[in-house]
Amino acid sequence: xxxxxxxxxxxxxxxxxxxxxxxxxxxxxxxxxxxxxxxxxxxxxxxxxxxxxxxxxxxxxxxxxxxxxxxxxxxxxxxxxxxxxxxxxxxxxxxxxxxxxxxxxxxxxxxxxxxxxxxxxxxxxxxxxxxxxxxxxxxxxxxxxxxxxxxxxxxxxxxxxxxxxxxxxxxxxxxxxxxxxxxxxxxxxxxxxxxxxxxxxxxxxxxxxxxxxxxxxxxxxxxxxxxxxxxxxxxxxxxxxxxxxxxxxxxxxxxxxxxxxxxxxxxxxxxxxxxxxxxxxxxxxxxxxxxxxxxxxxxxxxxxxxxxxxxxxxxxxxxxxxxxxxxxxxxxxxxxxxxxxxxxxxxxxxxxxxxxxxxxxxxxxxxxxxxxxxxxxxxxxxxxxxxxxxxxxxxxxxxxxxxxxxxxxxxxxxxxxxxxxxxxxxxxxxxxxxxxxxxxxxxxxxxxxxxxxxxxxxxxxxxxxxxxxxxxxxxxxxxxxxxxxxxxxxxxxxxxxxxxxxxxxxxxxxxxxxxxxxxxxxxxxxxxxxxxxxxxxxxxxxxxxxxxxxxxxxxxxxxxxxxxxxxxxxxxxxxxxxxxxxxxxxxxxxxxxxxxxxxxxxxxxxxxxxxxxxxxxxxxxxxxxxxxxxxxxxxxxxxxxxxxxxxxxxxxxxxxxxxxxxxxxxxxxxxxxxxxxxxxxxxxxxxxxxxxxxxxxxxxxxxxxxxxxxxxxxxxxxxxxxxxxxxxxxxxxxxxx
Numbered sequence: 020x021x022x023x024x025x026x027x028x029x030x031x032x033x034x035x036x037x038x039x040x041x042x043x044x045x046x047x048x049x050x051x052x053x054x055x056x057x058x059x060x061x062x063x064x065x066x067x068x069x070x071x072x073x074x075x076x077x078x079x080x081x082x083x084x085x086x087x088x089x090x091x092x093x094x095x096x097x098x099x100x101x102x103x104x105x106x107x108x109x110x111x112x113x114x115x116x117x118x119x120x121x122x123x124x125x126x127x128x129x130x131x132x133x134x135x136x137x138x139x140x141x142x143x144x145x146x147x148x149x150x151x152x153x154x155x156x157x158x159x160x161x162x163x164x165x166x167x168x169x170x171x172x173x174x175x176x177x178x179x180x181x182x183x184x185x186x187x188x189x190x191x192x193x194x195x196x197x198x199x200x201x202x203x204x205x206x207x208x209x210x211x212x213x214x215x216x217x218x219x220x221x222x223x224x225x226x227x228x229x230x231x232x233x234x235x236x237x238x239x240x241x242x243x244x245x246x247x248x249x250x251x252x253x254x255x256x257x258x259x260x261x262x263x264x265x266x267x268x269x270x271x272x273x274x275x276x277x278x279x280x281x282x283x284x285x286x287x288x289x290x291x292x293x294x295x296x297x298x299x300x301x302x303x304x305x306x307x308x309x310x311x312x313x314x315x316x317x318x319x320x321x322x323x324x325x326x327x328x329x330x331x332x333x334x335x336x337x338x339x340x341x342x343x344x345x346x347x348x349x350x351x352x353x354x355x356x357x358x359x360x361x362x363x364x365x366x367x368x369x370x371x372x373x374x375x376x377x378x379x380x381x382x383x384x385x386x387x388x389x390x391x392x393x394x395x396x397x398x399x400x401x402x403x404x405x406x407x408x409x410x411x412x413x414x415x416x417x418x419x420x421x422x423x424x425x426x427x428x429x430x431x432x433x434x435x436x437x438x439x440x441x442x443x444x445x446x447x448x449x450x451x452x453x454x455x456x457x458x459x460x461x462x463x464x465x466x467x468x469x470x471x472x473x474x475x476x477x478x479x480x481x482x483x484x485x486x487x488x489x490x491x492x493x494x495x496x497x498x499x500x501x502x503x504x505x506x507x508x509x510x511x512x513x514x515x516x517x518x519x520x521x522x523x524x525x526x527x528x529x530x531x532x533x534x535x536x537x538x539x540x541x542x543x544x545x546x547x548x549x550x551x552x553x554x555x556x557x558x559x560x561x562x563x564x565x566x567x568x569x570x571x572x573x574x575x576x577x578x579x580x581x582x583x584x585x586x587x588x589x590x591x592x593x594x595x596x597x598x599x600x601x602x603x604x605x606x607x608x609x610x611x612x613x614x615x616x617x618x619x620x621x622x623x624x625x626x627x628x629x630x631x632x633x634x635x636x637x638x639x640x641x642x643x644x645x646x647x648x649x650x651x652x653x654x655x656x657x658x659x660x661x662x663x664x665x666x667x668x669x670x671x672x673x674x675x676x677x678x679x680x681x682x683x684x685x686x687x688x689x690x691x692x693x694x695x696x697x698x699x700x701x702x703x704x705x706x707x708x709x710x711x712x713x714x715x716x717x718x719x720x721x722x723x724x725x726x727x728x729x730x731x732x733x734x735x736x737x738x739x740x741x742x743x744x745x746x747x748x749x750x751x752x753x754x755x756x
């Protein structure tokens with residue numbers, strides 16, 4: 020199958036959707052605001068302070084496109100889905116439409132890769148066999164999310180499309196606060212086996228110089244059904260899954276200007292389903308909807324996981340000193356361990372693997388960051404941010420091989436693991452970055468900024484034998500890459516309410532080397548010395564925008580263009596049934612807009628618009644062809660209307676429109692056109708007793724639609740052409756005590 024792994028809403032709006040853009044800093048308690056200080060309902064024009072340049076900044080002063088999603092928004096969106104990628108798709112300009120997948124392959128920012136951080140700790144790994152960097156934390160553990168759109172390198176590589184910094188919940192500042200959420204959800208098109216449940220509980224408090232946050236969540240999801248009442252057959256969906264998330268944070272005030280904080284976060288998802296996607300639909304003429312097929316009775320998987328899993332554990336230690344020789348110092352050390360695997364084994368005996376297989380892999384990361392902010396004058400109108408980052412990652416992927424004879428003798432019911440076969444050899448990926456960023460407040464109306472980052476990346480691996488036939492001996496070795504990337508920006512305020520910004524920024528990333536190592540081109544003997552595929556991608560980005568922020572209206576508009584001499588995209592190879600990396604000159608451009616209006620007391624309306632287009636020159640002949648519709652999604656529009664109908668009772672309707680796209684089809688890049696669809700969500704919250712009753716209905720009008728991801732694969736791989744969820748009800752109750 021063509022996968023690289025082988026195998027709505029109520030929230031109080033403040034100016035949180037702002038088309039500005041910059042990097043984000045590790046979670047630091049440098050601004051111990053209460054929720055009211057950052058999301059004031061009484062003053063909707065309040066300016067948010069975001070950590071978008073690795074230091075605290077007023078969002079109005081940032082020459083880049085930034086979106087901030089508050090805790091209140093996350094909590095309300097989670098009443099529709101706990102899939103964080105889909106939450107971002109519905110709230111952030113530049114993201115493609117929702118995919119309804121745990122695996123975030125096919126989801127990007129502005130047509131390029133996303134760097135995801137949790138409290139500043141990278142969630143990406145160079146090995147992207149299961150790209151689930153947005154599936155490593157439950158929404159109940161999140162305080163806020165800051166999204167920087169567009170390439171940048173202040174946090175290192177991989178952020179050619181943008182950065183998503185997830186900041187976990189913070190202490191409340193009170194002695195002890197507890198929050199409990201309970202809920203259930205079910206399909207309204209077929210509820211027989213679709214009931215899922217969720218429970219979360221957080222405790223925060225302060226005791227003298229110590230503060231703490233402890234949280235736990237459990238989310239279970241049963242069968243998912245489309246608008247026609249058919250079970251959704253999604254290779255990487257949330258159906259029949261169990262998710263557990265545990266968060267612990269302990270901080271201590273060492274001195275009035277010094278703080279130490281320890282953070283632990285563990286996420287564990289296990290899917291154990293009795294259904295698979297029926298591959299027989301691939302042989303039916305025309306485009307077919309994928310079909311769920313119940314596994315035969317008596318299935319027994321021996322010595323291997325019988326369900327797919329994703330596990331992610333991180334530890335971090337942060338130290339802040341706000342006055343060290345007149346400068347501010349922030350330091351962080353972190354460790355992360357990520358693993359994936361399991362699932363129903365695949366009979367690949369007729370393919371290049373010539374075996375019954377099941378894939379698993381892992382990535383282990385160790386790193387640290389050090390940064391210093393030094394003012395150059397007493398008024399602090401000129402300052403320099405400088406520092407160093409380092410990360411070491413060790414990754415691998417392998418196949419569990421099962422006994423073919425016993426499988427055949429049992430009628431396809433017994434899978435006994437007999438060996439492990441290396442698919443991606445253990446390899447070390449090291450990244451060292453040194454940076455400096457200068458900022459100058461020329462006047463109250465004009466701000467200039469600029470900086471650079473030197474990046475050095477090293478890769479090491481031993482000799483190995485490929486997993487696919489004909490099996491080949493491949494030489495390992497060492498290789499290093501380096502680059503210097505720049506950024507510059509300007510913000511000019513015409514009035515306190517209206518400003519324009521412009522910026523130039525560069526991003527730098529190394530493609531998924533695991534994809535190269537597991538399937539080297541014919542004739543290659545030394546993997547690191549022979550392949551253009553391993554060369555880094557450097558992206559130049561140009562952006563200009565305008566934003567306005569008045570008492571009852573917040574609006575923004577920006578346009579961008581980025582280019583890379585050696586881009587990184589993919590094409591489906593029908594000869595191998597795999598997605599293959601394409602390196603070629605690439606350009607992506609687009610327009611983003613957002614508006615939010617509070618016309619009268621109790622009413623809010625608004626929406627966003629995202630239009631992106633892009634192409635590459637695969638043959639290097641000067642003729643550019645459209646990028647595929649997973650890389651470059653169709654036009655996306657969102658809109659909402661919200662009303663406080665009665666005191667304590669609030670209602671909201673939310674619409675998402677994903678448009679048509681036929682340019683890639685007309686250029687011969689895709690086998691079919693992408694068709695538009697519309698979904699509408701509804702959420703209601705009612706104060707009841709000491710807590711709040713929340714009701715959410717996803718796809719209110721039960722529209723039968725197919726995500727863009729499904730439509731891309733449909734012409735040649737019908738068993739991946741799954742429909743979106745039909746009308747789905749969620750009910751929850753939250754209480755603070």
